[in-house]
Amino acid sequence: MGVGRDNTFGPFDYAILYLFFVPNLLVAEFFIRNRHRQLALPRTLKWPAMAALAAAGLVFAYAIVMVSATEGGKYGRHLLQLVPG
Numbered sequence: 761m762g763v764g765r766d767n768t769f770g771p772f773d774y775a776i777l778y779l780f781f782v783p784n785l786l787v788a789e790f791f792i793r794n795r796h797r798q799l800a801l802p803r804t805l806k807w808p809a810m811a812a813l814a815a816a817g818l819v820f821a822y823a824i825v826m827v828s829a830t831e832g833g834k835y836g837r838h839l840l841q842l843v844p845g
Contacts, residue, residue, distance in 0.1 A: 801809055
């Protein structure tokens, strides 16, 4: 079970293969099929969608900084100089 050794036949491996690639392919297929149409949200959803996108971006930025802002992190020494204390 889990990650296979020298092969990709474990259940974790299959889950990674499908969960990382299939949703992206579905989104790409949607945009390719509808590229001739103007895709627009209704006016009532415009600002909530922008707020959700901004919140997701802030969460990702926070996660990146928290993971890499350690002494052993790739950018840790540079990021930690910006934080007082």
